[in-house]
Amino acid sequence: MFKKSSRSRNIRKKIETADDDPAVIEQEETVKKTITSTERKKKSNKKSLNALSFEDEEGDVEEFQVKKTKASRKFKLRVPDNLTEAMDVDEPVSNYDADTLNKLRANTPSLPASVRSTLQQDNNDDSLLREKFPSTMNATLPGIGIPDANAILAAKKKREQLRKGFNVVESDDGFIPLDADADADDKTGARLVREEDDFNDDGEAEFEKYVGDKLALDKNSAKNQKREHLEEAREMIEEAEDDDDRSEDMDRWEEDMMKFGGAKTQHTEHNPYMPPPNYQPAQIPEESILPSLSDVMKALEISTNEVTDSMQQYEANVTDSLRTIEHLNTTESDITKEVERSSKRYNYFQELSQFVNDLGDFLDAKFPELEKLEEEVHDVIFTKTEVITTRRWQDNLDDLYMFATLDTSQLNKEEEETDEFGRVKELRNSEAARKRRRAERQQRINQHISELEGEEAIKEEGLLTDDEMNEDYFNQRDAKLEEAQTSGIEKIMADVSEDFKTLRVVKDKFEAWKTEYYDDYEKAYGSLSLPGAFEFYIRAELVSWDTFADPMDFDSMQWHGILSEYGVSVDHEDPDVEMLNKLVEKVIIKKIKKMIDTLDVASSKQMRYAAQVLEQISYYVDINEKAYQSLALEIIETLENQISQFVDMIGTAVFKSDLDTESIEAKHRFFWAHCKYLKTLKTWRRYLPKEELERLGNIVMDRIITPILKPESSSTDLHLQNEALLLLSHLQK
Numbered sequence: 001m002f003k004k005s006s007r008s009r010n011i012r013k014k015i016e017t018a019d020d021d022p023a024v025i026e027q028e029e030t031v032k033k034t035i036t037s038t039e040r041k042k043k044s045n046k047k048s049l050n051a052l053s054f055e056d057e058e059g060d061v062e063e064f065q066v067k068k069t070k071a072s073r074k075f076k077l078r079v080p081d082n083l084t085e086a087m088d089v090d091e092p093v094s095n096y097d098a099d100t101l102n103k104l105r106a107n108t109p110s111l112p113a114s115v116r117s118t119l120q121q122d123n124n125d126d127s128l129l130r131e132k133f134p135s136t137m138n139a140t141l142p143g144i145g146i147p148d149a150n151a152i153l154a155a156k157k158k159r160e161q162l163r164k165g166f167n168v169v170e171s172d173d174g175f176i177p178l179d180a181d182a183d184a185d186d187k188t189g190a191r192l193v194r195e196e197d198d199f200n201d202d203g204e205a206e207f208e209k210y211v212g213d214k215l216a217l218d219k220n221s222a223k224n225q226k227r228e229h230l231e232e233a234r235e236m237i238e239e240a241e242d243d244d245d246r247s248e249d250m251d252r253w254e255e256d257m258m259k260f261g262g263a264k265t266q267h268t269e270h271n272p273y274m275p276p277p278n279y280q281p282a283q284i285p286e287e288s289i290l291p292s293l294s295d296v297m298k299a300l301e302i303s304t305n306e307v308t309d310s311m312q313q314y315e316a317n318v319t320d321s322l323r324t325i326e327h328l329n330t331t332e333s334d335i336t337k338e339v340e341r342s343s344k345r346y347n348y349f350q351e352l353s354q355f356v357n358d359l360g361d362f363l364d365a366k367f368p369e370l371e372k373l374e375e376e377v378h379d380v381i382f383t384k385t386e387v388i389t390t391r392r393w394q395d396n397l398d399d400l401y402m403f404a405t406l407d408t409s410q411l412n413k414e415e416e417e418t419d420e421f422g423r424v425k426e427l428r429n430s431e432a433a434r435k436r437r438r439a440e441r442q443q444r445i446n447q448h449i450s451e452l453e454g455e456e457a458i459k460e461e462g463l464l465t466d467d468e469m470n471e472d473y474f475n476q477r478d479a480k481l482e483e484a485q486t487s488g489i490e491k492i493m494a495d496v497s498e499d500f501k502t503l504r505v506v507k508d509k510f511e512a513w514k515t516e517y518y519d520d521y522e523k524a525y526g527s528l529s530l531p532g533a534f535e536f537y538i539r540a541e542l543v544s545w546d547t548f549a550d551p552m553d554f555d556s557m558q559w560h561g562i563l564s565e566y567g568v569s570v571d572h573e574d575p576d577v578e579m580l581n582k583l584v585e586k587v588i589i590k591k592i593k594k595m596i597d598t599l600d601v602a603s604s605k606q607m608r609y610a611a612q613v614l615e616q617i618s619y620y621v622d623i624n625e626k627a628y629q630s631l632a633l634e635i636i637e638t639l640e641n642q643i644s645q646f647v648d649m650i651g652t653a654v655f656k657s658d659l660d661t662e663s664i665e666a667k668h669r670f671f672w673a674h675c676k677y678l679k680t681l682k683t684w685r686r687y688l689p690k691e692e693l694e695r696l697g698n699i700v701m702d703r704i705i706t707p708i709l710k711p712e713s714s715s716t717d718l719h720l721q722n723e724a725l726l727l728l729s730h731l732q733k
Contacts (some may be wrong), residue, residue, distance in 0.1 A: 021225050046487075152254060158251070246385050252383065284531070345517055355509055362500045366492055370536065372568055374489045374543055378594060380480045381546050385598045388467045392602060393645055395441055396673055399666035400646065402710070404653040444468055458665050462672025463679075465603045483546040492540070503537035504562050514567035514576065521567075527578035531586045534563065538587045547595040547613060548606040584620035585627045592617075596634050600675070601642040607680040610635070614687045623687075635684075636692050641675050643696060647703045655708060664716075667708060671720050678727035685731065697731040 146174075147155075275281075400406065491500055500506065510530060514521045521527075538559045545552065554560050563583065564575040592613060600606045614631070621628045659667065677700050681693055701724055711718035 015425075123314070139292050147257075152258065184591065210378065239341070258674070264468060291373055345520075348517070349520075352509070352513065359500060359533060362496065363533075366534060369492045370520055370540060370543070373484055373492070374539070375595070376488075377481060377484050377544055377597070380477055381549075381595070382598050384467075384469060384473070385475070385600055387469070388465075388600055389642065390464075391437075391601075392673075394437060396646065396670055397649075398437060399670040399673075401655070402663045402666035403659055403670075404650075404655045407652045435703055455668070458668045459672050462669040463676050465600070465605075467600060467603055481544040481546075489540050489543065503534060503541075503559060506533060506537065507562060507566055511566060528582055530579055531582040534559070534583060536588050538583065539591065542591060545591070546598075547592055548599050548610045551609045551612055554588070554620075559583075581620045584617060585625075589617060589621070589627050589631050592631060593634055596638050599635075599638055601680060602676055604676075604680055604683075607683050611683045611687055614684075618687065632688055632692075636688060636696070639681070639684075639696055641700070643674075644703070646674075647699065650704055650707050653707075668716075668720070671705060671724075673728060674700055675724055678724065678731065682730050687732075690732075693731050697728045701725070701728050 498505065499509070510526075510533065513526055541557070541559050555564075560580070563580060566579065567576050599610055614635070617628065617631070623629075623632075656663065678697055681696055684693060705724045706721070709717040709721050711721045
C-alpha cells in the first residue's frame with residue numbers, strides 16, 4: 001500500500017555549540033542509494049525542489065538535468081559574436097570567503113515573486129514566532145542558510161500551484177532565461193523577438209504553440225506524430241504517478257526538516273466551543289418592517305392580475321395558433337381540391353373539344369337536309385295563303401269592275417290557252433269567269449251569314465275573310481306536315497350516334513361547363529355560343545309549326561323546357577336567361593322571317609296570332625335590338641304589300657256616276673273589305689312603331705277608300721267615310 005521511496009536521503013544532525021561559538025558545525029551523513037535506470041529517468045524529468053544548497057555529492061548522486069521537449073529543441077540560443085568574445089576573456093577565480101557569501105546570501109531573494117504577495121498577511125505571525133524562538137527560526141551557519149517557516153510555506157504553496165497546473169514565473173530575479181525551455185514555457189509572450197529569430201519562419205512555431213505539433217502534410221509524418229503523442233501521454237501518466245509518491249516523501253522530509261530546524265508543531269487542545277476552522281458565520285439579514293395585510297393583498301392582487309393577463313395572452317396565442325393551423329389545413333385542402341379540379345377540368349375540356357369538333361361535322365352534314373325539309377313544309381303552308389289571297393284579290397277586282405272603269409293595260413296580259421281537246425280555256429277576267437266566281441262566293445257566304453239581310457249582310461260579306469278550304473286540302477296538308485315532323489326527321493337522324501341524337505343529350509354534354517367551371521363559361525361567353533349548337537334541334541322540333549295558324553307559347557315548347565334546366569344547380573338556381581334570349585333571337589326570329597309570307601293580313605285570327613308571337617319575342621329580345629327591328633320591318637313590308645294591291649288601279653280608275661243596286665252593293669262590299677285592314681292593323685299598336693301604322697292606315701284611307709266615296713253627294717258614302725275615319729283614329733291613339 002505504501003511505496004518505498006527510492007530517493008536518496010540526506011540526514012543532517014544539528015550539533016549544538018556554546019553560545020560564544022558563532023560557527024555552527026553540521027555534520028552530514030549522506031546515505032546514498034544506488035539509483036536504478038528507471039528512477040534516474042523519472043528524476044531527470046523533474047526539477048529539484050530543495051531550497052537548500054549542499055556540498056557536492058559524490059558517487060552515484062543524481063544529477064539535475066533539464067528535459068527539453070521537441071518544440072523546445074527547435075529553439076536554439078544563438079550567441080552573438082560580442083558575447084563570444086567576452087566569454088573568451090579569462091575570468092578571475094571565484095573567492096568564496098565569508099564576506100562574499102554573506103553578500104550573496106543577502107542579495108538572493110528568499111521567496112519567489114508569485115508567492116511573496118500571498119505571504120504578506122502572515123508576516124506578523126512569523127515575526128512573533130521569531131521573537132519567541134530566535135534560536136530556532138533565525139539560526140544561521142556560516143555558508144549555510146537554514147530555511148525559515150516562510151520559505152518552507154512558500155515552497156509548499158509553489159509546489160501546490162505547480163501541481164494544479166499553474167505556471168509560476170519569478171520575474172523579480174533580475175534576468176531573462178536564455179535556455180530554450182524557458183522560452184518555450186513562457187506563455188506570457190514577454191520576451192522580445194529578434195529579426196533573426198523569425199527568419200525562415202512559416203508560422204510553424206505559432207502552430208506548435210497552440211496545437212502542439214507541426215502540421216502533417218503526409219501519412220508518414222502523421223503516423224509519427226501520433227506515435228509521439230502516445231509516448232508523451234504515457235510519460236505524463238508515469239510522471240503523475242511519481243508525483244504522488246514524491247509528494248509523500250517530500251511531506252515526510254519537510255516535517256523532519258521542521259523538527260531538526262527547531263520549528264515545532266503547535267498542538268492546541270480541542271475546544272468544543274470554538275468555531276471550526278474555515279468557518280464562515282451565516283449572514284443575518286437586516287431588520288425590516290413587515291408589510292400590512294392591505295399591502296400584501298394589493299401585491300397579491302397585482303400578481304394575480306398579471307398572471308390572469310398572462311393566461312389570457314397565452315390563451316389568445318393558443319387560439320391564434322389553432323386558428324392558423326386550421327387555416328393552413330384549410331389552405332392545404334383547398335390546394336388539393338384545386339389540383340384535382342384542374343386535372344378534372346383539363347380532361348373535361350379535352351373531351352368537350354373533341355365533342356364540339358364532332359358536333360360541327362354533324363351539323364355541316366345535316367343542316368342542308370333539314371333546310372330542304374323546311375322548304376317542303378313552307379310550300380305546303382304557303383299554298384293555302386296563296387290560294388286565299390289570290391281568290392280574295394280576284395273577288396275584290398270583280399267588285400271594282402262593277403262601279404269603276406279600269407285600265408286593262410295594268411292587268412296581266414293573258415294568252416289564250418287550250419285544253420287537250422283544242423278548246424279555248426276561259427279567261428280569268430272574262431264576264432263568264434266573274435259570274436262563276438260570284439256564285440261560288442255567294443255560296444260560301446251563305447254558310448256564315450245566311451240570316452242577315454240588306455246593308456248588314458253586305459258589311460259582313462266585305463269583312464268576311466273567306467279563307468275556307470275544302471276538306472281534301474286540310475287532310476293532305478295535315479298528312480304532309482305529320483310526315484315531315486316524324487318520318488322526315490327520323491330519316492335525317494337515322495345514321496346519327498346516340499351522342500348527337502337528341503337535344504337533351506347534347507345539353508348534358510355542355511352542362512358541366514356551366515355548373516362546374518362557371519368562370520370559364522363566363523369568360524368564353526358560353527351563353528352566346530351555345531345557341532349555335534342547339535339551333536339544329538330546335539328547328540327540327542318546329543319544322544311543321546304553322547306559325548300564324550297554330551299559336552304556341554314558347555315556354556310550352558319542348559326545347560324551352562329542356563334548355564330552361566340548363567346549368568340549374570344549387571349554386572345557380574335560375575335558368576340561363578341570356579342563352580334563352582339568344583336562342584329566340586337566332587332561331588325563332590329566323591323561323592318567323594321564313595314564314596312571314598304565309599301571313600294573311602285580311603285574317604283577323606292570323607293577325608292576332610302573329611301579334612302574340614311578336615309579343616312573346618319581345619319578352620326575350622329587346623324591342624330596340626337589331627333582330628327585333630329587322631323582324632318588325634319584315635312584318636310591315638308584308639302588310640304593305642297586301643294592303644296596297646289596288647292602289648295603282650284605283651289611282652287610274654274612272655268611277656261611274658249612275659250605279660245600279662248591284663254596283664252599289666259591290667262598292668260597299670269593296671269598302672268594307674279594305675276597312676278590315678284598318679281593324680287588323682289595330683292589333684299591332686303595341687308591337688310596331690306608331691308612325692309606321694299611321695302610314696299604312698293613311699294608305700288605306702287616302703289612296704283606296706277616299707277615292708271611291710262621294711260624301712258630298714251621297715249620305716251613305718258620308719256614313720261610310722265616318723266609319724273609316726273612326727277606325728283610322730284608333731291607330732293614331
